Amino acid sequence: MTLLADLLSTVFERRYRREASEGAEDGRPLTEMATALVGSAGETSGLALAREILTRFGALDDDEKLAFFRNIASTMNLDPETVRATLDAYEESPSKATYRAFAAAAEPARQEFVRRLNRVPGATGSLVEMRADLLRLGGKEPELQALDLDFRHLFASWFNRGFLVLRPISWESPAHILEKIIAYEAVHAIDSWDDLRRRLEPTDRRCFAFFHPSMPDEPLIFVEVALTKGTPGSVQALLAEDRDALPAEAADTAVFYSISNCQAGLASISFGNSLIKQVAADLSAELSGLSTFVTLSPIPGLTKWLDQVGLTWNTDAPEHMQALAAHYLLNAKSRGDLPFDPVARFHLGNGAIVHAVHADADVSDKGRAQSGGTMVNYLYDLPRIAQNHENFANTREVVATPDVQSLAGLVTLPTTEER
Structure with a gap:
């Protein structure tokens, strides 16, 4: 089973690389691509988009990286009113549906953005480097410190002792x-x-x-x-x-x-x-x-x-x-x-x-x-x-x-x- 899984993984990865290389380069601004990735439904198109975001981010200078972090921190933040409303609904009537709504509202979209970037084979190391840039450039900006907590939350799961x-x-x-x-x-x-x-x-x-x-x-x-x-x-x-x-x-x-x-x-x-x-x-x-x-x-x-x-x-x-x-x-x-x-x-x-x-x-x-x-x-x-x-x-x-x-x-x- 392990050998079969490895073979299938190799086939799909080669297919994905071929499709990605044949596709035209996305000309949208990086921040627009990030928003599109969070809303993407297609797996192949999402992988291609995530790969290009990682590639283009790696080529940015420090000022551009800082601007990108600030945009992600603000545009993919929590909506406090929605969080309060869904929490009130769950408190009034605890159920699977009300809890799901609250859990979705309480998680900022930037966490899902980072998860989707991590679907790209080999992306975990790139995301570790991305967080290093965030720590180096973010200083004491409260919004960027909050963004870092999202990275830490995800990394604590991805890098737990079991893995x-x-x-x-x-x-x-x-x-x-x-x-x-x-x-x-x-x-x-x-x-x-x-x-x-x-x-x-x-x-x-x-x-x-x-x-x-x-x-x-x-x-x-x-x-x-x-x-x-x-x-x-x-x-x-x-x-x-x-x-x-x-x-x-x-x-x-x-x-x-x-x-x-x-x-x-x-x-x-x-x-x-x-x-x-x-x-x-x-x-x-x-x-x-x-x-x-x-x-x-x-x-x-x-x-x-x-x-x-x-x-x-x-x-x-x-x-x-x-x-x-x-x-x-x-x-x-x-x-x-x-x-x-x-x-x-x-x-x-x-x-x-x-x-x-x-x-x-x-x-x-x-x-x-x-x-x-x-x-x-x-x-x-x-x-x-x-x-x-x-x-x-x-x-x-x-x-x-x-x-x-x-x-x-x-x-x-x-x-x-x-x-």
């Missing part, structure tokens, strides 16, 4: 995939092919990525893993050129030392939680000796926060740096009483705890600039992840080991007059 495929990335993976791993690495830059090889080929190194069936050559997010004995406290030591590889069977710890989102157009679509849990489960099944799952994570908001509260650091005093970092991770808050640090929000929200803080852990220029070289281990205690996640979601409590709590207690914030 994602976890693939190991190795030195034997196709070159075009390896090139993208180099390009998308966002935490610890990969300087060369030799550097990439050191992260993929040794027996104590792993890399995993999520892919989507509609974007088989585009990683969505990937994690780099080091298999070690004990918990590491230096990324330079972890990635040293002259280190001796450890037999995988001898490792007791899996270290997630770099997690990189690859697609700007999938911002706020969360994959990291599922990725870490799936990789931890797979590694546990492969290597029975693994008992500890930790990160070695940057602390990107530390320098900014220290400046805000008037604290100074002394990189020549390791315990002082550790104490500042520990206090920051446990006590610095942003909106909603969430941790100030974005990486902390991510891992604590996933059910991890603050395990250990290390000074001189990242002595690169980037590491020094963002956190004075400090890094943190977040511990993923697999049996307790779900409970930790629930506690953090309900109380915002930052759970940490006694050692980290003791370090945090060494710091006293200056008063307003002292700043």
Whole structure:
């Protein structure tokens, strides 16, 4: 059945391409074509129209793209009066018909527009790029932020965990995939092919990525893993050129030392939680000796926060740096009483705890600039992840080991007059 489905899909796709290529180019303005697509009833004509919209949109400059987004946001918006009327009708007489009417009124036409664009084979990646343009150009315009919520709503369904495929990335993976791993690495830059090889080929190194069936050559997010004995406290030591590889069977710890989102157009679509849990489960099944799952994570908001509260650091005093970092991770808050640090929000929200803080852990220029070289281990205690996640979601409590709590207690914030 799968082979037959593939053959039929190929036949229909070739037929569609032939019919589309034989058709005359649509000379209407792009916004008029968008309106026509939403009202289109014919499948073949709709596919041709959607393909041309995607092609022409890709050729627009930034000003033209912004004008297109603004037009879609306004002309395909909700009609508040219709929404209110259909909601009143449903409230007065709940039924299949009144609910259908309300559901139709409560969904803006631009969602159906995006769905119809996605009917074109291979269009999902183009729509991800379209949303990246929207995020880049839309700024704080309320109407465009609302339009983005429509993209997010659709993408949350199209890219849910059930559709994602976890693939190991190795030195034997196709070159075009390896090139993208180099390009998308966002935490610890990969300087060369030799550097990439050191992260993929040794027996104590792993890399995993999520892919989507509609974007088989585009990683969505990937994690780099080091298999070690004990918990590491230096990324330079972890990635040293002259280190001796450890037999995988001898490792007791899996270290997630770099997690990189690859697609700007999938911002706020969360994959990291599922990725870490799936990789931890797979590694546990492969290597029975693994008992500890930790990160070695940057602390990107530390320098900014220290400046805000008037604290100074002394990189020549390791315990002082550790104490500042520990206090920051446990006590610095942003909106909603969430941790100030974005990486902390991510891992604590996933059910991890603050395990250990290390000074001189990242002595690169980037590491020094963002956190004075400090890094943190977040511990993923697999049996307790779900409970930790629930506690953090309900109380915002930052759970940490006694050692980290003791370090945090060494710091006293200056008063307003002292700043």
